[in-house]
Amino acid sequence: MRCIFMRMRRPDAPTSKPVQLRGDYTRAATDYTVQQEWDRYTEEDHAIWRTLYQRQVGLLERYAAPEFIAGIRSLGASAEHIPRMEDTNRVLSATTGWRVVAVPGLIPEEHFFAHLANRRFPVTVWIRSWDELDYLVEPDVFHDFFGHVPLLTNPAFARFMQAYGAAGQKASRAGGLKMLARLYWYMVEFGLIRTPRGLRVYGAGILSSKGETVYSIESPAPQRIAFDLERVMRTDYLIDDFQKTYFVIDRFEDLFAAGYRTDFLPLYERWRDAPGIPPGTVLPTDKLIDPIH
Numbered sequence: 001m002r003c004i005f006m007r008m009r010r011p012d013a014p015t016s017k018p019v020q021l022r023g024d025y026t027r028a029a030t031d032y033t034v035q036q037e038w039d040r041y042t043e044e045d046h047a048i049w050r051t052l053y054q055r056q057v058g059l060l061e062r063y064a065a066p067e068f069i070a071g072i073r074s075l076g077a078s079a080e081h082i083p084r085m086e087d088t089n090r091v092l093s094a095t096t097g098w099r100v101v102a103v104p105g106l107i108p109e110e111h112f113f114a115h116l117a118n119r120r121f122p123v124t125v126w127i128r129s130w131d132e133l134d135y136l137v138e139p140d141v142f143h144d145f146f147g148h149v150p151l152l153t154n155p156a157f158a159r160f161m162q163a164y165g166a167a168g169q170k171a172s173r174a175g176g177l178k179m180l181a182r183l184y185w186y187m188v189e190f191g192l193i194r195t196p197r198g199l200r201v202y203g204a205g206i207l208s209s210k211g212e213t214v215y216s217i218e219s220p221a222p223q224r225i226a227f228d229l230e231r232v233m234r235t236d237y238l239i240d241d242f243q244k245t246y247f248v249i250d251r252f253e254d255l256f257a258a259g260y261r262t263d264f265l266p267l268y269e270r271w272r273d274a275p276g277i278p279p280g281t282v283l284p285t286d287k288l289i290d291p292i293h
């Protein structure tokens with residue numbers, strides 16, 4: 001089984017291969033936003049949401065970070081129906097000042113970064129089909145909503161996302177996009193966190209995938225390495241399989257501190273032309289984390 005993204009997650013994908021994307025981009029505004037048009041979801045769309053939601057929510061207690069579970073609770077997201085974005089926005093604006101905006105799917109990264117820097121999270125409007133429950137090449141409404149939105153209720157994580165968007169706006173000039181995309185991949189999509197009760201998942205790419213949620217915590221196969229900003233930004237990732245390497249933070253404040261206080265420019269200059277560290281590699285300087293703790 002593969003992770004939910006393949007191919008399209010390359011940082012250059014949205015702009016270079018728009019024809020392969022599934023969404024309807026013709027009605028998007030210049031910032032790529034669209035209307036959610038909630039009334040146009042079919043009963044089948046909602047049934048797919050319900051199926052996905054129920055099987056993931058059952059895994060959260062055992063596998064998800066407490067902050068993620070708290071986010072799911074405070075959003076009051078319905079197990080029954082695809083959420084209405086205006087309902088979500090009432091909760092988000094009152095907690096961290098974020099909101100979600102509807103988009104047709106992957107959008108060019110400069111627009112993606114601009115939304116994040118302004119505390120708007122782009123959520124894809126369409127939902128996958130029945131034969132894609134375990135595997136999908138692009139983010140859909142389930143991945144974006146279930147995976148990403150709950151943690152936007154957490155102040156430290158939300159501040160990191162905003163700082164990430166701001167960093168993205170500078171990175172392209174400095175040749176740093178590839179390194180910055182690795183930070184997003186390993187931390188926002190596939191991040192693990194230590195808790196007093198053992199390792200937990202907070203990454204959206206993991207938490208929207210049943211197979212990888214269990215694998216990332218239970219499997220002896222992958223390496224779990226203590227978060228180190230430079231190490232993460234130098235590491236290549238797998239786009240068509242479960243990860244061989246996960247990075248582990250101790251608390252969301254660490255992520256924010258690294259993303260906000262560090263000047264990425266010297267890192268880009270030092271590493272942007274170097275070959276990436278292959279996934280699954282262990283360096284002598286790596287601090288390996290035992291999954292039991």
Ligand code: HBI
Pocket residue numbers: 010011014103105106107108109112122123124139180181184185
């Ligand atoms: N667009 N809708 C959407 N969702 C993403 O996660 C996304 C994107 N465009 C670009 C992008 N991600 C990547 O460049 C990340 O590496 C930042």
Ligand code: FE
Pocket residue numbers: 139143144147148189204205
């Ligand atoms: Fe995502």
